[in-house]
Amino acid sequence: MTAQRQERYARRRVLAFFALLAGFLAPACLDSAGRAATTERVVVNRYSGLAIEGYDPVAYFSESLAIQGLPDFEASEAGVVWRFRNEGNRASFVAHPEIYGPQFGGYDPVDLGRGVTYAGNPRFWLVIGQRLYLFGREENRDAFATDPSRFLEDANARWPGLQQNLSQ
Structure with a gap:
């Protein structure tokens, strides 16, 4: 794997992690916002x-x-x-x-x-x-x-x- 491809892969993993985290936290935030x-x-x-x-x-x-x-x-x-x-x-x-x-x-x-x-x-x-x-x-x-x-x-x-x- 080239260095550029490794950097893109690492960035995608970080973005995927934050997207997954946001997916877990969003319902909790929406629920408490309406309380x-x-x-x-x-x-x-x-x-x-x-x-x-x-x-x-x-x-x-x-x-x-x-x-x-x-x-x-x-x-x-x-x-x-x-x-x-x-x-x-x-x-x-x-x-x-x-x-x-x-x-x-x-x-x-x-x-x-x-x-x-x-x-x-x-x-x-x-x-x-x-x-x-x-x-x-x-x-x-x-x-x-x-x-x-x-x-x-x-x-x-x-x-x-x-x-x-x-x-x-």
Whole structure:
């Protein structure tokens, strides 16, 4: 092999390595780019500006389901936009956002107990003691369901300090 061909071959190997590396990293970057921001006091999708990904927080209580809200029924509370399934749900939330809004701003209470602010996923949820909790992973939801008081004690102890680090 000539020296020129060896140089071209080496360059191609380096380019192939970086292309392969980019192929592995691109899906991870795209997935995290669409996730909710974790520097806000309420979990908000950074692209849409919607709280809890546009799910209707009242429907968790009234329907026992995670249901997407509609653009026709929106309300602004705590500096973010919330969507609702119907006008009745919207009115209930506006009258009592402290009841229907997710606890800890939508952050996973299991992770809060560990001292980490991890955005909850509106598809992994529980209503315990007339309060809505969102979880980042199914495993966290299942663990929380077995002993909520243990996790809530840790989360409540750490939440004030973690909340101060989140932007206004």
